[in-house]
Amino acid sequence: MELTVSPAPHIHGRLSASQCMYSVIIALLPAFAVSLYFFGVGALIVTLTSILSCIVAEYLIQKYLLKVKPTVGDGSAILTGLLLGFNLPSNLPIWIVIIGSVVAIGIAKMAFGGLGNNLFNPALVGRVFLLISFPTYMTQWPLPAVSRWSYTDAETGATLLSKLKEEGSQWVSQVNISDLWIGNQGGSLGEVGAIALLIGFAFLLYRRIISWHIPVSILATVFVFSFALGLGEELSASQTTGAWQHAFDFALIQLLSGGLLLGAIYMATDYVTSPMTSKGMIVYGIGIGILTVVIRQWGGYPEGVSFAILIMNAFTPLINNYIKPKRFGRA
Amino acid sequence: MLKTFRIGGIHPNEHKLTAHCPVTPVAIPKQVSIMLNQHIGAPANCIVKKGDTVKVGTLIAEASGFVSANIHSPVSGTVSKVDKTANAFGLYATTIVIDTEGDEWEETIDRSPELKEEITLSPQEIIQKIAQAGIVGLGGATFPTHVKLTPPKEFKPTVLIVNATECEPYLTDDHALMLESPDQILVGCRILMKAIGVEQTYIGIENNKPDAIALLEQHAARYLGITIVPLRTRYPQGGEKQLIDAILHKQVANGALPVSTGAIVQNVGTAFAVYEAIQKNKPLVDRVVTVTGDHIAKPGNYRVRLGMSMRELIDIAGGLPQDCAKVILGGPMMGKAVSNLDSPIGKGCSGILILDEEHAHRGAINPCIRCGKCVEACPMGLEPFLLAKLSENHLYDRAEKELITSCLECGCCAYSCPSNRPILDFIRIGKNAVNRIIRSRKQS
Amino acid sequence: MVTSIIILSIIGLVSATLLYVISRKFHVEEDSxxxxxxxxxxxxxxxxxxxxxxxxxxxxxxxxxxxxxxxxxxxxxxxxxxxxxxxGMQAVEQAPRIAVVRCNGSCENRPQTSHYEGAHSCAVVAALYSGESNCNYGCLGEGDCAAACDFGGITMDPITRLPYVDPNICIACGSCVKACPRNIIELRKRQEPRVFVACNNRDKGIIARKVCSIACIGCGKCAKSCPNGAITITDNLAYIDDSLCLSCQACVAGCPTHAIHVVNESAKENISINEKESAIC
Missing domain, CATH: 1.10.15 (3-methyladenine DNA Glycosylase II; Chain A, domain 3)
Incomplete structure (x- = not known):
C-alpha cells in the first residue's frame, strides 16, 4: 500500500477562501432586504445586474483572454458584484451598471493579476469610475419608500450629506436619527440601513471572518473627528447651551449617513486591499476615517468614503512593509 | 481567566479519542531494531556486534559526544545484525537488530512497583545518571536531557517547568501517564529540581484534562514546591517558549536560550523516565505510545518496548483500517508522515496517528488573498505569508531580517490558511537555508 | 493662465538645473x-x-x-x-560543457513506494523523507532544476519524471547544479559520445539494488576495464572523470546494472533515457 506523505501540519482549519466570501455575502443579506423594502424593484434590478455582469465578465476574461480555468465559483466575483450594486443608486440604468462591473472586474481585478493581486478594491474602483464618468446619473438618489414599483423613473431627492453640505450643520436638528438607523434615507441602495449593516458586522465577527480593528477604528475616528468639528463650530458661534448635544448629533449623523457603515464594515475590510497586521489595520482605519471627514467637510463631493478607502488602499503595501506584528520576545 | 501564551495560537478540534484509555503494556516483540540516530545530536556509537547476547538495559550504543545519547537494549536476546536499514521516512541509517529470547533484565534494575521517594544522589550524580540512562526529551523533540539540565554557566535556573500540556490534537500518552503514575512523576520533578538547584516547579496542564489536573493537585500537596498550573487549551502551548510565556509571563528574547528567563522546561514523560532512571536504575527502554485514528479498531495508550516495529504495534491496536491513507508519527500538527511502516518506534515517538482517505489529503491550493489569518495565528508574531514568499524566491537576506529563524514550525499558519497554501513547507526550506548562511558566516 | 505657465516653466527650469548640477557633481569616473x-x-x-x-x-x-x-x-x-x-589579453579556449543528470530512476526502474503531497519543490521533499521511491540519493522529480534554469533548457519528462536537458539550449551555467538538493546534476565536457554513470546512490550495492534496478552497485568492473584509469569508486559509487575519459565505451558493456550511459548527440543513438516507453507512475 502506498502511503501519502506530506509535510506537517496534517490537519486544516476547514475555513476556505470561498467560505469567507460567501459569509460576507450572507452578512450583506439583511442590508439587501432593507434596500428592497425602501427602494423596491430598482434595488433588485441593479443588484442582480451587477452580480451577473461581474460573474460573466470574470468568466469571459479568464476563459478567453487569460486562457485559464475560470474560478467564478470562489464567490469573489459575486461579492464584488454585490458590493458594487450596493454602492449604486437604485435608479441607475442597466448599461451603466454593466460598464461599472466590467471596469471593476476587468481593470481593477484581472488587469492586476486576478484574485489576491489587486491593489484597489474592485467594487470601489467600479463605483468611482461611474461617479466620475456619469456624475448626473450617479447623484440622483431615489426617495426611500416612495416609488417602489418604478425603476429609472423613480422620484429622486438629495441625500442627507449633500443637504448637510449645502445648508450647514444647523440642519442637524431637523434630522430624524431613528430614520437613519432603520434606513429611511436616500442614498446608494445598500448603504442605508444602519441596523441591518451592523447585524452583518456581528455575524462576521462571530464567524471570525474579519476582525474588529478596521471597522471600529474607522467609525471611532469619524465619530471623534466629527464630534470635535461640531463642537468647535458651536463654540465659535458662542452657542454654549446644547453644544455638546448638537456635536453628538452631528457626529452620529456622520456615522449613520452616506456609505460609512457599508464602507467601514464591508469594503475597507476587503482582505486583499487592507493591511495584514492588527496594528496596520488600525493605522489604515484611522487614515480612512480622517480622509472621509476631510472630504465630506472640505472636499468637492458630499461623500468621501470610497475615495478615502481607495487612497488608503494605495498605502496598504507601505503599511504592510513598515508596521510589523508584535514579535515574540521583543518588548 | 486561565493562563495561556499571549501571541497568536489556534484551537484545533481536540479529537482526544483515547483520553480515557489506561496505559496498556503490550507483549514483548520477537525482534527489535534500534536506530543509532533516534535523538537530536550525533548518532550513538554501536558497541555490540553480531552474535552478542544482551539483557534488557544492557548498553548497546554509546553517546558519541556531549550532545548525543546512550542507547540500551529494550529486550534480552542476541544481536542478529548491525546494518543499515530504512527508517520511517525511507532513509537508511545504522540499526542494531536484536532477536528476543525470554525477558531477562540487568540485575541492577529495580523492577518492584514500590514508590521510592527519598533522593540520595547529589545533583552532579543525578545528571550523570540521566546521561547514562540515555534519556532524551520524550515530548517528541528528543533533545538529550542531560544537556538541557546543564545550561551555560552564565544562566542560573530559578524554576522548573514541566510540560504536561499535550496541546497536539489526538495524542494522550502524557495524559494517560499522569493518571497512571502521578507520584512517580512528582518524585521525578523533585529529582529534576535537585539536579538544577531550584525550589519551585510549575506543571502546566491544559484544562481539557480536568481529571489529570485534579489528581496531580491532590498528590502534589505532599511534595514541596510543586504547583499545578491549569492552562487554557490552545495550540502550540507545549512549545517551550509559549509555555514559559503562559506560566511565567516572560518572553524569551529573540535568539536567546529559553533558560535566559530562568526556566528549564522538561516534558512530563521525561520526568517519569528520570524517576525510573534515578530511583529504579532503569534506563530508557520503553515508553507510552498513543495509537489513534478515527477508524482504528482498538485505539489506546500502549507501553511499548523501543525498537518494536510500527506495523506490529498497529496490528495490536486492531490493524491498519481499510481506508488508511496516511500514518503520522506524533500529532497531526507537528508529527511527520511516514512512508515505511516496517521501521522501529524510537524514543521520540509519542503517538501513531492513522488518517483515513478523507482526512489525509490537502485541499487545492488557491492564490493568497492576503487575509492575514496566518499573521493572526503565528505564535511568534511573524508574517508567515511573507516568509513563505521570500523562501520560495530564495530571498534569504530579507527572510533573515524578517526573523525566519525564530519560526517554531508549529504549523498554525498552514492550518489557518483559507487558500490551503503550503506556507510552512516553504518557510522550513528558507529557515534551513538561512541557518546554513548564518553558520557559514560565523565560521568565516 | 499666464501665471501658471510662468510658474510651471520656472519649476521645470529649476529642477533641470538641479538635476544637471547633481549629475555633474556626483559623476563617477568609470573604466569605459x-x-x-x-x-x-x-x-x-x-x-x-x-x-x-x-x-x-x-x-x-x-x-x-x-x-x-x-x-x-x-x-x-x-x-x-x-x-x-x-x-589586451589572451582568452584560453575552454571545452564546452553540458549539464548531465546522474539518475535514471524512472518508475519502472525504481518502484514508487509512497505518494507525496505538498509544495512542489525538491528541497521540501528532500528535507522531509526519501521521496516517492526508497532511493536516498535519486531524483525527487519535483523539478527544482527546471525551475532554476533561466533558459528553459531543462524540462521534466512527464513519463519518467526525470529532468531532460536539451543539449541545444544548455549553456552549462550551473544554476540547476546548485538547485538540486541531492547533487545529482553535474557539468561535464560535451564529448562525443558522452559516457557517464547515471546513478548517484552511495549506499552499499545490496541496498542500492533493492531500491533501484539500475543503480550503480560499486562493483568496480568498469574501473578495471577502463584503459585510461578514468573511473574511480568512492562510497560504492563509480565516477568517470571526464578529463580522462576517452569515450572508448569499454566500461559500458561490462556494467551489470546498465548504470553507465552513452549519449551521442550527433549520431542520435542514445542508449539511455527513455529507451523503453515506461508507464506513467
Whole structure:
C-alpha cells in the first residue's frame, strides 16, 4: 500500500477562501432586504445586474483572454458584484451598471493579476469610475419608500450629506436619527440601513471572518473627528447651551449617513486591499476615517468614503512593509 | 481567566479519542531494531556486534559526544545484525537488530512497583545518571536531557517547568501517564529540581484534562514546591517558549536560550523516565505510545518496548483500517508522515496517528488573498505569508531580517490558511537555508 | 493662465538645473572598458559565471590580470575571444560543457513506494523523507532544476519524471547544479559520445539494488576495464572523470546494472533515457 506523505501540519482549519466570501455575502443579506423594502424593484434590478455582469465578465476574461480555468465559483466575483450594486443608486440604468462591473472586474481585478493581486478594491474602483464618468446619473438618489414599483423613473431627492453640505450643520436638528438607523434615507441602495449593516458586522465577527480593528477604528475616528468639528463650530458661534448635544448629533449623523457603515464594515475590510497586521489595520482605519471627514467637510463631493478607502488602499503595501506584528520576545 | 501564551495560537478540534484509555503494556516483540540516530545530536556509537547476547538495559550504543545519547537494549536476546536499514521516512541509517529470547533484565534494575521517594544522589550524580540512562526529551523533540539540565554557566535556573500540556490534537500518552503514575512523576520533578538547584516547579496542564489536573493537585500537596498550573487549551502551548510565556509571563528574547528567563522546561514523560532512571536504575527502554485514528479498531495508550516495529504495534491496536491513507508519527500538527511502516518506534515517538482517505489529503491550493489569518495565528508574531514568499524566491537576506529563524514550525499558519497554501513547507526550506548562511558566516 | 505657465516653466527650469548640477557633481569616473565588455556580453544575467550579473562580470574582467578563470557560459568562447582584445589579453579556449543528470530512476526502474503531497519543490521533499521511491540519493522529480534554469533548457519528462536537458539550449551555467538538493546534476565536457554513470546512490550495492534496478552497485568492473584509469569508486559509487575519459565505451558493456550511459548527440543513438516507453507512475 502506498502511503501519502506530506509535510506537517496534517490537519486544516476547514475555513476556505470561498467560505469567507460567501459569509460576507450572507452578512450583506439583511442590508439587501432593507434596500428592497425602501427602494423596491430598482434595488433588485441593479443588484442582480451587477452580480451577473461581474460573474460573466470574470468568466469571459479568464476563459478567453487569460486562457485559464475560470474560478467564478470562489464567490469573489459575486461579492464584488454585490458590493458594487450596493454602492449604486437604485435608479441607475442597466448599461451603466454593466460598464461599472466590467471596469471593476476587468481593470481593477484581472488587469492586476486576478484574485489576491489587486491593489484597489474592485467594487470601489467600479463605483468611482461611474461617479466620475456619469456624475448626473450617479447623484440622483431615489426617495426611500416612495416609488417602489418604478425603476429609472423613480422620484429622486438629495441625500442627507449633500443637504448637510449645502445648508450647514444647523440642519442637524431637523434630522430624524431613528430614520437613519432603520434606513429611511436616500442614498446608494445598500448603504442605508444602519441596523441591518451592523447585524452583518456581528455575524462576521462571530464567524471570525474579519476582525474588529478596521471597522471600529474607522467609525471611532469619524465619530471623534466629527464630534470635535461640531463642537468647535458651536463654540465659535458662542452657542454654549446644547453644544455638546448638537456635536453628538452631528457626529452620529456622520456615522449613520452616506456609505460609512457599508464602507467601514464591508469594503475597507476587503482582505486583499487592507493591511495584514492588527496594528496596520488600525493605522489604515484611522487614515480612512480622517480622509472621509476631510472630504465630506472640505472636499468637492458630499461623500468621501470610497475615495478615502481607495487612497488608503494605495498605502496598504507601505503599511504592510513598515508596521510589523508584535514579535515574540521583543518588548 | 486561565493562563495561556499571549501571541497568536489556534484551537484545533481536540479529537482526544483515547483520553480515557489506561496505559496498556503490550507483549514483548520477537525482534527489535534500534536506530543509532533516534535523538537530536550525533548518532550513538554501536558497541555490540553480531552474535552478542544482551539483557534488557544492557548498553548497546554509546553517546558519541556531549550532545548525543546512550542507547540500551529494550529486550534480552542476541544481536542478529548491525546494518543499515530504512527508517520511517525511507532513509537508511545504522540499526542494531536484536532477536528476543525470554525477558531477562540487568540485575541492577529495580523492577518492584514500590514508590521510592527519598533522593540520595547529589545533583552532579543525578545528571550523570540521566546521561547514562540515555534519556532524551520524550515530548517528541528528543533533545538529550542531560544537556538541557546543564545550561551555560552564565544562566542560573530559578524554576522548573514541566510540560504536561499535550496541546497536539489526538495524542494522550502524557495524559494517560499522569493518571497512571502521578507520584512517580512528582518524585521525578523533585529529582529534576535537585539536579538544577531550584525550589519551585510549575506543571502546566491544559484544562481539557480536568481529571489529570485534579489528581496531580491532590498528590502534589505532599511534595514541596510543586504547583499545578491549569492552562487554557490552545495550540502550540507545549512549545517551550509559549509555555514559559503562559506560566511565567516572560518572553524569551529573540535568539536567546529559553533558560535566559530562568526556566528549564522538561516534558512530563521525561520526568517519569528520570524517576525510573534515578530511583529504579532503569534506563530508557520503553515508553507510552498513543495509537489513534478515527477508524482504528482498538485505539489506546500502549507501553511499548523501543525498537518494536510500527506495523506490529498497529496490528495490536486492531490493524491498519481499510481506508488508511496516511500514518503520522506524533500529532497531526507537528508529527511527520511516514512512508515505511516496517521501521522501529524510537524514543521520540509519542503517538501513531492513522488518517483515513478523507482526512489525509490537502485541499487545492488557491492564490493568497492576503487575509492575514496566518499573521493572526503565528505564535511568534511573524508574517508567515511573507516568509513563505521570500523562501520560495530564495530571498534569504530579507527572510533573515524578517526573523525566519525564530519560526517554531508549529504549523498554525498552514492550518489557518483559507487558500490551503503550503506556507510552512516553504518557510522550513528558507529557515534551513538561512541557518546554513548564518553558520557559514560565523565560521568565516 | 499666464501665471501658471510662468510658474510651471520656472519649476521645470529649476529642477533641470538641479538635476544637471547633481549629475555633474556626483559623476563617477568609470573604466569605459566595462561598458564596452558589457555590451558584448549576452545580458542574460544568469549568474553562471559566478558573479552577480553581466555588469559585475565585466567589472571582474577589467580587474583581472588574466582571463583564465573567467568564462561567460552563455556567450562561450566566442564572446571571450571578443573580450580578450579589449583588455589586451589572451582568452584560453575552454571545452564546452553540458549539464548531465546522474539518475535514471524512472518508475519502472525504481518502484514508487509512497505518494507525496505538498509544495512542489525538491528541497521540501528532500528535507522531509526519501521521496516517492526508497532511493536516498535519486531524483525527487519535483523539478527544482527546471525551475532554476533561466533558459528553459531543462524540462521534466512527464513519463519518467526525470529532468531532460536539451543539449541545444544548455549553456552549462550551473544554476540547476546548485538547485538540486541531492547533487545529482553535474557539468561535464560535451564529448562525443558522452559516457557517464547515471546513478548517484552511495549506499552499499545490496541496498542500492533493492531500491533501484539500475543503480550503480560499486562493483568496480568498469574501473578495471577502463584503459585510461578514468573511473574511480568512492562510497560504492563509480565516477568517470571526464578529463580522462576517452569515450572508448569499454566500461559500458561490462556494467551489470546498465548504470553507465552513452549519449551521442550527433549520431542520435542514445542508449539511455527513455529507451523503453515506461508507464506513467
Amino acid at each position: 572598458r566595462i561598458d564596452e565588455i558589457e555590451s558584448i556580453l549576452p545580458g542574460a544575467n544568469c549568474g553562471g559565471c559566478g558573479f552577480a550579473g553581466c555588469r559585475n562580470f565585466a567589472e571582474q574582467c577589467v580587474k583581472a590580470t588574466s582571463l583564465d578563470n573567467l568564462l561567460c557560459p552563455v556567450g562561450g568562447n566566442a564572446v571571450m575571444q571578443k573580450i580578450a582584445p579589449i583588455l
